[in-house]
Amino acid sequence: MSSTLPPATRTVRDLDPATGRTIQEIPCATVDDVKDAVARARASQPAWSALGIVARIEILERVAAKFDDDALVERFAELITAEMGKPIAQARREAGATGASIKRLCAAAAEALAPTETRSEQTVTRLSREALGVVAAITPWNFPLGMAREVIVPALVAGNTVVFKPSEVVPLCGELLHATFASELPDDTITLVQGLDDVGKALVASDIDMVGFVGSVSAGRHIMAACAPSLKRIVLELGGKDPMIVCKDADIEAAAEFAARESMRNTGQVCCSVERIYVEKDIADDFTQRVVAKVSELTVGNGLDDVFMGPMASDGQRQHVLGQIENARQAGATVHMGGHALDGDGYFLAPTVVSGVDESMKLMNEETFGPVATIRFVDSAEQAVALANASEFGLGASVWAGDNERGVALASRLESGMVGVNRGLGGAGDPPWAGVKQSGFGFLGSPDGYRQFTRPLTVSWDEA
Numbered sequence: 001m002s003s004t005l006p007p008a009t010r011t012v013r014d015l016d017p018a019t020g021r022t023i024q025e026i027p028c029a030t031v032d033d034v035k036d037a038v039a040r041a042r043a044s045q046p047a048w049s050a051l052g053i054v055a056r057i058e059i060l061e062r063v064a065a066k067f068d069d070d071a072l073v074e075r076f077a078e079l080i081t082a083e084m085g086k087p088i089a090q091a092r093r094e095a096g097a098t099g100a101s102i103k104r105l106c107a108a109a110a111e112a113l114a115p116t117e118t119r120s121e122q123t124v125t126r127l128s129r130e131a132l133g134v135v136a137a138i139t140p141w142n143f144p145l146g147m148a149r150e151v152i153v154p155a156l157v158a159g160n161t162v163v164f165k166p167s168e169v170v171p172l173c174g175e176l177l178h179a180t181f182a183s184e185l186p187d188d189t190i191t192l193v194q195g196l197d198d199v200g201k202a203l204v205a206s207d208i209d210m211v212g213f214v215g216s217v218s219a220g221r222h223i224m225a226a227c228a229p230s231l232k233r234i235v236l237e238l239g240g241k242d243p244m245i246v247c248k249d250a251d252i253e254a255a256a257e258f259a260a261r262e263s264m265r266n267t268g269q270v271c272c273s274v275e276r277i278y279v280e281k282d283i284a285d286d287f288t289q290r291v292v293a294k295v296s297e298l299t300v301g302n303g304l305d306d307v308f309m310g311p312m313a314s315d316g317q318r319q320h321v322l323g324q325i326e327n328a329r330q331a332g333a334t335v336h337m338g339g340h341a342l343d344g345d346g347y348f349l350a351p352t353v354v355s356g357v358d359e360s361m362k363l364m365n366e367e368t369f370g371p372v373a374t375i376r377f378v379d380s381a382e383q384a385v386a387l388a389n390a391s392e393f394g395l396g397a398s399v400w401a402g403d404n405e406r407g408v409a410l411a412s413r414l415e416s417g418m419v420g421v422n423r424g425l426g427g428a429g430d431p432p433w434a435g436v437k438q439s440g441f442g443f444l445g446s447p448d449g450y451r452q453f454t455r456p457l458t459v460s461w462d463e464a
């Protein structure tokens, strides 16, 4: 019978986006491989949990210390550049930050998960945060180490074991990250499965307790539905369509600089890229000219060279962005620069600035995830707020205004999880990385974020 035959070995073709050449063929996990990876993680979980948080963090700090080795950081950086095209200097920064980030996550999660005891008359209640069991960490390619680390570390600190499924675009980054963790952790505390979305689906359907997912909205919707029958826990960090509002009294030069860089950084392949720029019409021409001038200065090329922007991570992603630009062009938008693929090998796309757009265009209502600055002229900041909120996305945003007080007032009315005023996202302390509406469900970072990798347990007793 055909069902008894071993499945044909399928592979992921790992491509260098700067050349289109194949780096390696990576075998995909079968459904049985996924079950095995989950079963091994399940078997190792009680012992990992029983070690206690102090011992777990000691082990994770040894993983962090591995990143003190410059040769390992360089190996990671080379793989990031080779597999998804990020310029090597930026890849080195991502890889080089990993050790310190693991340590920071360990310390912050330990504090968030510390048990508490509350007394009310003679009753004592202890609240502890217990591991959920096995966490599937399913991650994207745009920050191959950064995104994976933000899921894997809090999951492990909490006493869960992890089955890691890196993106099919960066399988060798995933393999090395898995090996780096596994070299210090007890056997099978973290297991690895490689493959396409069907492997992710098989993992979500398997005997796991939680999915920690970073990726697209469409995959997030699927995961939420797939987890519903058994009420598996989920954290979904999803896509964005971040608005940037530029008021007429803003520092136009600073705003234009931000718009150019944050539309193009990582070739626009950042969840919180600036994707919709609403600028008051009194300053719109001046602002647009400045953005065009600044984008013209950005260098594009093979990430191994000293450039600001590498190729797009895949030809599919490039076609998606070109399709959105063409859709806008046909509907009457003005393409000030770019708007086309670059000649030669690889998946390069010219940095693009577009204005004259409206809400009917894909550039304004679907995630672009490419090097496009899309400028929409508005009559007022009020109109900008209304248009910014008329979106299914709600990840980040920024407001550029003449004074912070007015900027904060406008920012507070935006339906986004994170808003920068006259600056980008992030901020003081350890704020949550949170998307609202369809940009996420649950979130990473912050004490509340770390606690999502646990279940609360209260034990109460009366003192004599």
Ligand code: NAD
Binding pocket: 138, 139, 140, 141, 142, 143, 147, 165, 166, 167, 168, 195, 196, 197, 199, 200, 201, 204, 214, 215, 216, 217, 218, 219, 220, 222, 223, 237, 238, 239, 240, 270, 271, 272, 367, 369, 395, 433, 435, 439, 440
């Ligand atoms: P993707 O959703 O295509 O894939 C992400 C991962 O999920 C991959 O490992 C993939 O194999 C797997 N996968 C895909 N469909 C699945 C399914 N139905 N079930 C289980 N697993 C599945 O995303 P991508 O193209 O790798 O990454 C780009 C997307 O990620 C963008 O939308 C971007 O905005 C988003 N992103 C969000 C954040 C954030 O913090 N909110 C950060 C980085 C990237």
